[in-house]
Amino acid sequence: MTDLNRRLFLRGSAATLLGCSAAAHPLLTTVTLAAGAPALGENRLVVVILRGAMDGLDAVQPLGDPLFTRYRPTLGVQTGAQTLDGYFGLHPNLAALLPLWQKGELGFVHATSTPYRDKRSHFDGQDILEAGTGLDVPQAEVRDGWLNRMLQVVPGLTAETAYAVGREALPLLTGAATVRNWTPDLKLALTPQSRLLLEHIYHDDDLFRDAAQEAMELAAEMDLDRMSGETMQAGAAKAPKRLADLDKLAQFAAERLRGETRIAAFSLSGWDTHRAQRGSLGQSLTGLERLVLQLRSGLAGDWDRTLVLAMTEFGRTVAENGTRGTDHGTGGAMLLAGGALKGGRVMGRWPGLAEADLYDRRDLMPTTDVRHWAAWAMRGLYGLDRSVLENAVFPGLSMQDDPGLLR
Amino acid sequence: MPDPSEIAAFRFGFGLPQARSAATTPEAILAALSGPDQGMALWPGPSEDEILSLHHEALIARRAVRKSGNDKVLREAYNGLARQVDRQEAQHARLFFARALDSPDAFRERLSWFWSDHFTTMAKSRQDRGFPGGMTDHALRPHLAGRFSALLRAAVLHPAMLLYLDQSTSMGPGSPAGKRRKTGLNENLARELVELHTLGVGADYAQEDVRQLAELLTGVAFEPGVGQVFHPRQAEPGPETVLGTRYAGEGMAPVLAALDDLARRPDTARHLARKLAVHFLTDTPDEQLVERMAEAYLRHDTALLPVYEVMLTDASAFAEPRVKARQPGEFLVASLRALNLGGAQVMRMAPKPFQRLLRDPLAAMGQPWARPRGPDGWPEAAAAWISPQGLAARISWAMEVPGLLVEGGMPDPRALLDQCLGGLAGEPLRIAAARSESIREGVGLVLASPEFNRR
Numbered sequence: 001m002t003d004l005n006r007r008l009f010l011r012g013s014a015a016t017l018l019g020c021s022a023a024a025h026p027l028l029t030t031v032t033l034a035a036g037a038p039a040l041g042e043n044r045l046v047v048v049i050l051r052g053a054m055d056g057l058d059a060v061q062p063l064g065d066p067l068f069t070r071y072r073p074t075l076g077v078q079t080g081a082q083t084l085d086g087y088f089g090l091h092p093n094l095a096a097l098l099p100l101w102q103k104g105e106l107g108f109v110h111a112t113s114t115p116y117r118d119k120r121s122h123f124d125g126q127d128i129l130e131a132g133t134g135l136d137v138p139q140a141e142v143r144d145g146w147l148n149r150m151l152q153v154v155p156g157l158t159a160e161t162a163y164a165v166g167r168e169a170l171p172l173l174t175g176a177a178t179v180r181n182w183t184p185d186l187k188l189a190l191t192p193q194s195r196l197l198l199e200h201i202y203h204d205d206d207l208f209r210d211a212a213q214e215a216m217e218l219a220a221e222m223d224l225d226r227m228s229g230e231t232m233q234a235g236a237a238k239a240p241k242r243l244a245d246l247d248k249l250a251q252f253a254a255e256r257l258r259g260e261t262r263i264a265a266f267s268l269s270g271w272d273t274h275r276a277q278r279g280s281l282g283q284s285l286t287g288l289e290r291l292v293l294q295l296r297s298g299l300a301g302d303w304d305r306t307l308v309l310a311m312t313e314f315g316r317t318v319a320e321n322g323t324r325g326t327d328h329g330t331g332g333a334m335l336l337a338g339g340a341l342k343g344g345r346v347m348g349r350w351p352g353l354a355e356a357d358l359y360d361r362r363d364l365m366p367t368t369d370v371r372h373w374a375a376w377a378m379r380g381l382y383g384l385d386r387s388v389l390e391n392a393v394f395p396g397l398s399m400q401d402d403p404g405l406l407r
Numbered sequence: 408m409p410d411p412s413e414i415a416a417f418r419f420g421f422g423l424p425q426a427r428s429a430a431t432t433p434e435a436i437l438a439a440l441s442g443p444d445q446g447m448a449l450w451p452g453p454s455e456d457e458i459l460s461l462h463h464e465a466l467i468a469r470r471a472v473r474k475s476g477n478d479k480v481l482r483e484a485y486n487g488l489a490r491q492v493d494r495q496e497a498q499h500a501r502l503f504f505a506r507a508l509d510s511p512d513a514f515r516e517r518l519s520w521f522w523s524d525h526f527t528t529m530a531k532s533r534q535d536r537g538f539p540g541g542m543t544d545h546a547l548r549p550h551l552a553g554r555f556s557a558l559l560r561a562a563v564l565h566p567a568m569l570l571y572l573d574q575s576t577s578m579g580p581g582s583p584a585g586k587r588r589k590t591g592l593n594e595n596l597a598r599e600l601v602e603l604h605t606l607g608v609g610a611d612y613a614q615e616d617v618r619q620l621a622e623l624l625t626g627v628a629f630e631p632g633v634g635q636v637f638h639p640r641q642a643e644p645g646p647e648t649v650l651g652t653r654y655a656g657e658g659m660a661p662v663l664a665a666l667d668d669l670a671r672r673p674d675t676a677r678h679l680a681r682k683l684a685v686h687f688l689t690d691t692p693d694e695q696l697v698e699r700m701a702e703a704y705l706r707h708d709t710a711l712l713p714v715y716e717v718m719l720t721d722a723s724a725f726a727e728p729r730v731k732a733r734q735p736g737e738f739l740v741a742s743l744r745a746l747n748l749g750g751a752q753v754m755r756m757a758p759k760p761f762q763r764l765l766r767d768p769l770a771a772m773g774q775p776w777a778r779p780r781g782p783d784g785w786p787e788a789a790a791a792w793i794s795p796q797g798l799a800a801r802i803s804w805a806m807e808v809p810g811l812l813v814e815g816g817m818p819d820p821r822a823l824l825d826q827c828l829g830g831l832a833g834e835p836l837r838i839a840a841a842r843s844e845s846i847r848e849g850v851g852l853v854l855a856s857p858e859f860n861r862r
Contacts, residue, residue: 052781073589120598121608123783181795194848197839198802198855204835205857207732207793215799269780274595275573322591323576328598360614 039156040262043305043340043381046253046295047147047263047374049172050288050312051126052271055326056333057318057364058281060108060346063089067353071319075277075326088346093285097292100337104407105303106292107343109334109373111351113314113366117359120328122272125313130172132371134396144175146371147265150378150393151177162263165253173265181214182252243290250291254298257306266291271312275323292337304339307377307406315364318353331364334373340381342407347373371397373405380406409830411725417862418687418729419719420513422741423827429511433719437712439512440552446506446516447548450750453495455545455634458537459566461495463632464488465534492536497758499540500766500776505750507740514715518551519543520736521686522558524784525679526604528567529777538567539777555679555709556670563600563666569629572596572782579625579643592643597621599782605669607678616649623647623654623665637662670709676701683718685787689730696721729831729861732789735772737862738801739765742854745827746813764808771800793860801860806851820849832858 061076062068064087069077081089082098088110090098100106115135116128127139132146144152151162152175162179164170173179195216202208246268253264268291270284288310296303315332331351336343351357351365359365371394378384378393379402390397412431416423419436430439439445468485475481507516523543530536546565550558562568569575577593578585585591597620602608626642629635637659646655652668654661669675680700684692696718703713718724733741743753753761766776773792774785786792810817820840824832836856843849853859 118614119602119608120614121602122781124608191844191848193844194806194851197843197848197852201833201836201839201852201856204833205861207789208798208857208860211793211795211798212802214795215802272781274593275576321593322578322580322585323573323593324590325573325593327594362614 040154040161040382042302043262044257044299044302044307044338045263045377045381046257046306046308046338047172047265048288048291048308048310049126049130049170049265049267050271050284050310051122051267051269052273052312053122053125053314053316053328054271054284054312054332055273055277055281055316056110056312056331057315058277058326059091059094059285059335060084060110060333061089061091062087062110062350062353065353071353073320074324075320079278079282085346087350091281091285093282094289096289097337100292100296101344104344105296105337105339105341107336107341108346109336109348109368109370110346111331111348111364111367112334112370112373113331114370116314117330120314120330122313122328127171129311129313129370130170132374132394136396145170145172146374146393147173147263148175148177148179150382150384150389151175151179151263153384153388153392154382158260160256160260163253163256163261163265165249165264165266170265170267173263182256243287246287246291247294250294251298254295257299258302273316273325274321274327275325277320277325280325288335292335296337307338307340307381308336309374309377310335310337311370311374315366317362318358318364319362329363330359331366334370336373336377336405340406342404347403347405369397372400373403375399376403376405409727413829413831414725414727414729416513417733417741417831418724418731419517421507421516421737422744422859423829424744424747426509426511426513429513433716433724436514436719437716440515440518440715441712442512444515444548445512446510446519447544449509450502450505450754452499452502452540452544453537455541458495458541459632459634461488461491462534462537462566465492466631469534489533492534494758495537496530496540496777497761497766499537499543501753501756501761502540502544503736503776504740504743504753504765508744508748508753509750515548515551517687517737518715519548521683522547522551522562524779525682526562526568527779527782527784528565528571529779530567531571535567535570536777538565538570541565542567552712552715553710554670555675555704555711556667558711559604559670560663560666563596563604564627564635566629566634568596569627569635572599574624575628577621577625578641579622581645582625582641582643584638584640585625585643592618592621592625594618594621597624600669603783605678606672606674607681610672610674610678612650619647620649620665623649623662627659627662671705673701673705676704676709680704680714683714687718687731688721688723690788693721693723696723730789731787731862732792733860733862734785734792735769735774735797735801738772738860739769739804741827741859742805742809743812745823745854745859746809746818746850748812752812752814760811764811768800768804768808771796772804773797773800789861798855802851802855805854806848809850809854810847817846817850820846820853823850824853827853828856828858832856 058075061081063081080092082095083089097106114128116125130145131142133142151157159178159180164173164179164181198212202212249266257264268287273281299306311334312332314330316326316329321327349367351367355361357365375389375394375397379389386399390399415431416425430436465488468488472481472485510516528539528542530539542565546561550561572595573593574596578590580591594617598617601612601617606612622643626637626639628638646653649665654665680697684697700714700717703717707713769776824840836858839852840849843852
């Protein structure tokens with residue numbers, strides 16, 4: 001099996017699947033690099049997956065829509081949004097980003113979503129978001145994420161080119177292209193002999209062999225106390241600890257991005273706000289705000305060549321639920337930041353909030369596909385050929401018109 | 408050549424050497440499971456009443472702190488109670504180790520883990536931290552070998568679940584309480600009940616079914632100090648229709664009927680059968696086996712023992728290859744077992760060493776105790792655990808911690824290998840274990856090996 005096939009599919013049924021439909025399957029289009037597709041150059045891309053479904057309507061509030069307050073008696077206007085453009089307002093916990101908005105370094109896409117509909121399951125929604133596929137591809141057969149597939153078409157990658165940062169698995173960046181992983185405070189002490197012996201015993205087990213190489217490379221030394229401590233208590237972390245953790249991640253990423261690294265990806269959880277959303281969403285937005293600001297200061301001069309894309313699996317219900325929260329919805333919002341961005345605007349077509357305009361009469365109607373924005377971002381940053389983006393990175397996507405994301 | 412009983416120890420238990428009089432054949436495993444709960448008898452945990460009343464006290468104390476505007480004395484009183492709750496949570500973590508190490512009925516311990524994960528809960532407030540472990544002991548364990556319908560009722564109506572998935576605050580929008588407080592529905596429990604606990608996300612249900620089920624569930628609530636209760640004033644008036652069945656009437660009866668109906672759906676049978684096969688056998692189970700397990704489930708009115716029986720008597724159940732990865736919790740128990748540690752040693756470890764040598768490493772390996780990533784629980788794919796970070800933490804633990812735990816000298820790595828792998832060890836590992844520079848590293852190699860970490 002070729003490398004390309006191997007990385008795209010494998011899960012027991014791979015052989016049959018390839019046998020019967022390889023020719024027709026969009027994911028298996030042979031990837032030939034479009035002539036002149038450049039190496040990544042100087043531009044940086046940071047992708048942040050917001051796990052749990054961020055409420056786009058609370059982050060970027062359609063204050064100009066008279067229906068908005070009716071749907072959101074305690075959320076929304078009551079939170080004290082800061083006006084962005086006369087129509088949309090910014091959640092107060094993102095207010096520290098307003099100077100970026102004014103300089104055009106911050107923007108949003110509203111009413112956007114993956115092709116996923118109806119079941120509103122976080123887990124399926126995230127799978128599709130990170131796989132970057134359409135609904136025609138069974139998720140069980142997807143073996144890599146769209147950001148990794150983008151790297152697969154770029155020649156001359158080094159191990160340092162891309163980093164998955166943090167403790168959570170990141171399917172987005174998983175796949176055949178070499179990617180480094182980094183988590184704070186996890187180091188490993190091994191004598192050269194132990195390393196050799198471990199390599200030896202892992203040799204015949206692909207999974208262990210692949211993981212061990214990186215585990216050992218990442219490691220300089222480890223002492224037991226590094227396993228302890230607050231960073232390990234993921235879910236239990238209180239806000240300040242969480243922010244301290246975020247700082248570490250952002251600082252590490254910024255440092256790498258100032259060097260050879262061009263792509264970094266994170267995930268932030270804590271967006272599933274079924275009740276008492278004001279408190280919980282506020283905390284999560286503060287984290288996102290902090291992440292953007294830390295990246296900006298950490299990247300210094302390189303911020304001008306950076307784009308940050310923060311995306312989530314779907315939006316939440318337009319109406320508040322009975323417990324001052326919101327339930328799983330469809331159309332959501334995406335945050336974009338960076339000196340490379342032509343921001344200062346809320347992009348995407350606003351569908352309106354009249355009941356007839358809603359999806360399923362309850363959710364914001366998605367008017368664009370999140371992959372459209374990610375594809376144009378990558379085309380803008382790296383000049384990737386449109387056919388490569390539409391076939392290999394986001395199989396089956398039609399990119400539509402250029403939204404002119406970058407300066 | 409591996410012996411089937413060695414495979415059984417890995418796949419349906421916590422590894423070698425097995426506990427004395429351990430069940431190693433399908434018949435013996437099923438017979439043990441039909442008997443009393445030996446793990447609980449060996450190492451009982453806090454009672455449901457103890458957990459409920461400590462929670463209640465802590466909650467009252469916390470409210471008093473708030474009401475007083477953070478009075479220092481009241482704050483101290485609350486902190487004392489909160490620390491007791493923390494100790495309850497830590498106690499549950501220790502009990503997991505102790506029962507898994509000592510019980511001859513290891514499959515029950517593995518099932519206890521499986522069903523706790525299927526019905527994932529997590530404490531959202533500090534005073535709630537005794538509930539998830541209490542749910543495992545008192546709601547799940549009594550029904551592990553019984554009917555799923557009973558297991559489902561017990562799990563879904565347990566305080567841990569009602570609190571975790573916001574059920575207590577969900578009110579019928581047309582109910583007296585909903586109207587008066589201007590609050591309403593929260594779909595969280597209804598959605599996970601359908602998506603995760605019963606039908607599975609691939610099943611044929613619609614948003615409206617979730618909504619109707621959420622309305623049907625209104626009134627079901629948790630009351631501190633008491634447990635699950637039904638508040639008629641929060642219940643949405645009128646009948647609801649879920650998956651084509653109409654549920655009318657007052658109180659818990661229609662709720663219980665709906666839960667029973669969900670348990671009996673063919674989609675539920677397939678979802679549970681597949682999940683069991685994926686957890687215990689392989690990430691890509693044979694569809695016919697899944698189908699046979701589902702059939703057994705439906706034929707026996709949701710009884711679980713016949714489902715386990717189909718799985719355990721399948722030709723693949725006691726054969727190589729072992730393609731799954733032990734989850735971090737299993738890896739640590741199996742390592743302690745390999746090093747001849749027993750439950751009593753874990754139970755008497757001081758809090759700090761327990762935290763540092765077992766609980767923190769569990770988190771470093773990607774499975775922090777009582778802190779699942781979401782209601783869908785822990786991942787199953789081997790690759791999710793044997794990641795660079797996850798494996799680095801296993802290697803580090805294997806190289807560093809056994810020397811701190813073992814009393815009276817570390818075992819010879821070659822003897823350890825025979826003891827904890829038997830015929831399952833490959834030739835390269837035998838050679839490596841003999842060539843390591845030190846006993847410490849040799850033990851580390853054995854415990855970090857693919858043979859030890861696969862099941």
